[in-house]
Amino acid sequence: MTDQPFWITFIVGFIVLNLLLVGMAYMTWLERKVLARMQGRFGPNRTGPWGLLQPIADGIKLIGKEDLVPKFADKRIFLIAPLITFVCAPLGGLVIPFGDTVTIFGQEINLFVTDMNVAVLYMLAVGSVGVYGIILGGYASANRYSLLGALRSAAQVVSYEIVLGLSLVGVFILSSSMSLVTIVNEQRRPLEFSLAGLDFSIPNWYIFSQPVAFAIFLIAAVAETNRAPFDLPEAETELISGFHTEYSGFRFSFYFLGEYISMIVISLLAASLFLGGIDGPIADGFWWLLLKMSIFLVFYIWLRATLPRFRYDQLMGIAWKVLLPLTLVNVLLTGLIRLRGNDQISMSAFLITFAAIIVVVAAAYLASSRKQEAHVG
Amino acid sequence: MSAEVLVFDILAVLAIISALGVILLRNPVHSAVSLVVTFVNLAGIFVMLRAEFLGVVQVIVYTGAILVLVLFVIMLVDPDELPEFHRGQPLQQAAGFIIGLMLLGELAAAILTRTVVGQPGPWTEDFVQQQGGNVQVLGQFLYSGYVLPIQAIAVILLVGTIGALVLARPDQPTVRPRTRSTGTISLAHPRGAEGEFHPPLPIGAGAAGRAARVERRGEMRGGIIVVTDAESYSDIPAWELEFAEPDVDQKTYAEDGFGIGREGDRS
Numbered sequence: 001m002t003d004q005p006f007w008i009t010f011i012v013g014f015i016v017l018n019l020l021l022v023g024m025a026y027m028t029w030l031e032r033k034v035l036a037r038m039q040g041r042f043g044p045n046r047t048g049p050w051g052l053l054q055p056i057a058d059g060i061k062l063i064g065k066e067d068l069v070p071k072f073a074d075k076r077i078f079l080i081a082p083l084i085t086f087v088c089a090p091l092g093g094l095v096i097p098f099g100d101t102v103t104i105f106g107q108e109i110n111l112f113v114t115d116m117n118v119a120v121l122y123m124l125a126v127g128s129v130g131v132y133g134i135i136l137g138g139y140a141s142a143n144r145y146s147l148l149g150a151l152r153s154a155a156q157v158v159s160y161e162i163v164l165g166l167s168l169v170g171v172f173i174l175s176s177s178m179s180l181v182t183i184v185n186e187q188r189r190p191l192e193f194s195l196a197g198l199d200f201s202i203p204n205w206y207i208f209s210q211p212v213a214f215a216i217f218l219i220a221a222v223a224e225t226n227r228a229p230f231d232l233p234e235a236e237t238e239l240i241s242g243f244h245t246e247y248s249g250f251r252f253s254f255y256f257l258g259e260y261i262s263m264i265v266i267s268l269l270a271a272s273l274f275l276g277g278i279d280g281p282i283a284d285g286f287w288w289l290l291l292k293m294s295i296f297l298v299f300y301i302w303l304r305a306t307l308p309r310f311r312y313d314q315l316m317g318i319a320w321k322v323l324l325p326l327t328l329v330n331v332l333l334t335g336l337i338r339l340r341g342n343d344q345i346s347m348s349a350f351l352i353t354f355a356a357i358i359v360v361v362a363a364a365y366l367a368s369s370r371k372q373e374a375h376v377g
Numbered sequence: 378m379s380a381e382v383l384v385f386d387i388l389a390v391l392a393i394i395s396a397l398g399v400i401l402l403r404n405p406v407h408s409a410v411s412l413v414v415t416f417v418n419l420a421g422i423f424v425m426l427r428a429e430f431l432g433v434v435q436v437i438v439y440t441g442a443i444l445v446l447v448l449f450v451i452m453l454v455d456p457d458e459l460p461e462f463h464r465g466q467p468l469q470q471a472a473g474f475i476i477g478l479m480l481l482g483e484l485a486a487a488i489l490t491r492t493v494v495g496q497p498g499p500w501t502e503d504f505v506q507q508q509g510g511n512v513q514v515l516g517q518f519l520y521s522g523y524v525l526p527i528q529a530i531a532v533i534l535l536v537g538t539i540g541a542l543v544l545a546r547p548d549q550p551t552v553r554p555r556t557r558s559t560g561t562i563s564l565a566h567p568r569g570a571e572g573e574f575h576p577p578l579p580i581g582a583g584a585a586g587r588a589a590r591v592e593r594r595g596e597m598r599g600g601i602i603v604v605t606d607a608e609s610y611s612d613i614p615a616w617e618l619e620f621a622e623p624d625v626d627q628k629t630y631a632e633d634g635f636g637i638g639r640e641g642d643r644s
Binding site: 074116128 | 433436441
């Protein structure tokens with residue numbers, strides 16, 4: 001990392017934010033296209049070649065619509081709430097490393113805006129502030145359905161943020177850092193090991209060493225961005241779009257923009273944390289990051305096309321009864337293996353602790369399943 | 378340097394204004410939003426002081442979790458039932474004023490009488506950077522020297538959680554009703570597989586049997602059972618029920634077996 005003048009950081013940040021906005025516009029296009037193909041339709045294909053101008057047409061339409069404020073709404077909060085979601089969504093993108101450094105006109109430029117030593121926590125924090133847009137928007141609309149959406153969102157976010165944060169602890173332990181630049185750099189060196197006399201060399205991507213954490217992170221990320229099948233705050237069929245029922249025109253589009261931008265940002269985060277970020281088989285660079293991000297985005301769309309929405313108690317049950325214990329066990333085992341790897345505990349102590357953890361977890365699992373059976377039977 | 382001072386001034390002024398808003402605004406939700414703004418500004422000040430971890434944790438814990446829960450509760454409560462914070466109770470107001478003045482006096486005394494300045498500790502910025510950063514130093518410190526207090530705090534929090542659960546729990550564990558509590562009109566399984574089993578009633582003769590069944594199951598209208606309360610659901614699919622022939626003189630029920638018949642319909 002090289003020190004650079006403030007104005008270069010500013011320009012890089014400007015470019016990243018604008019790329020996120022453009023990416024968001026074409027994310028809506030991609031979603032409509034892919035969803036249409038999955039449902040045997042064509043999707044937008046009238047505006048421009050392959051409907052490529054559709055996002056622009058959508059934007060013009062949304063600006064042209066009337067900006068309605070309900071009569072009994074809490075007006076100030078009603079007007080501010082969408083902006084909170086929209087402003088907080090792209091902020092997470094500022095800590096994503098898009099590459100090393102490039103030299104332009106003799107000036108070395110870092111391809112990331114800033115490298116905080118708590119970058120991942122910063123992204124979680126920004127995400128948790130963004131939820132206020134949903135909660136306050138639902139509250140201020142003076143509409144029962146919107147209020148229900150806001151309540152659901154509050155409970156859902158509080159639960160899934162814990163899961164999301166804890167699922168990353170394994171990665172923190174392995175990389176002994178919370179800075180995304182360090183985490184990506186850790187993943188860029190090959191992992192060499194020998195198995196049955198053969199030497200293997202695989203990339204040190206954390207998806208290989210933390211598969212459980214990766215799966216949990218994916219699930220919690222879907223819930224965090226309010227996407228199907230966890231889109232309970234805006235369930236169309238139950239709550240007539242929940243928190244944004246009363247929003248129209250460009251205020252609605254702020255929510256819309258915020259949702260898609262946070263999808264892109266969390267896909268970038270997942271790619272950087274678990275898939276090595278800019279690391280690739282040949283020619284490391286931001287194109288690998290974009291490729292991995294696109295995989296996550298298509299996965300999101302695929303989920304939406306495939307899965308029905310969860311029931312509310314199922315949603316909470318998954319977070320507290322399944323994902324949270326799994327993350328805790330994952331953290332315990334990762335920490336233990338890391339201690340053994342650093343030779344800080346002896347092999348026998350390692351085995352005993354390992355066995356103890358397995359026994360306790362199995363006993364807890366059996367006890368809870370027996371209790372449930374007693375409930376049902 | 379001047380830019381930093383400017384940013385600090387903006388953050389500090391915003392934090393103070395929104396902190397005033399917390400106590401002066403009348404709507405509790407507005408107060409909560411003001412508190413969010415205060416916390417975010419304080420987090421900004423922490424980040425400026427190179428305490429990024431503290432700033433980020435402040436945002437995650439206070440704005441992301443605690444205030445969300447506070448808002449959750451405020452939204453659930455009917456605003457008319459909230460206590461009036463700004464009116465009446467002169468005694469309360471006077472007490473608040475006096476206690477506030479006392480706190481202010483204590484703070485002022487503490488600041489004004491601060492003559493002994495402690496020696497600066499070993500944790501200079503360079504030393505922290507050399508150790509690997511803020512988080513690493515904090516983690517080393519908390520989890521080596523202060524393990525016991527941290528575990529004690531964790532246990533206290535756990536006890537608090539369990540205590541809250543015990544207090545909030547009703548004395549009698551309520552038996553979850555297995556049946557749906559709303560009435561439906563159904564030709565299929567009105568109760569689902571979980572309900573208790575009602576043996577089918579014997580095929581009664583004439584009006585007496587029908588009356589008994591109607592009493593048991595709700596009203597029967599021409600082949601459709603209109604269930605009026607939860608007690609009268611049945612496990613048995615409607616097509617397996619054996620209905621008595623509708624009384625000939627009961628013109629109320631349609632004879633085709635479907636449709637809720639009324640006298641006027643058939644003419």
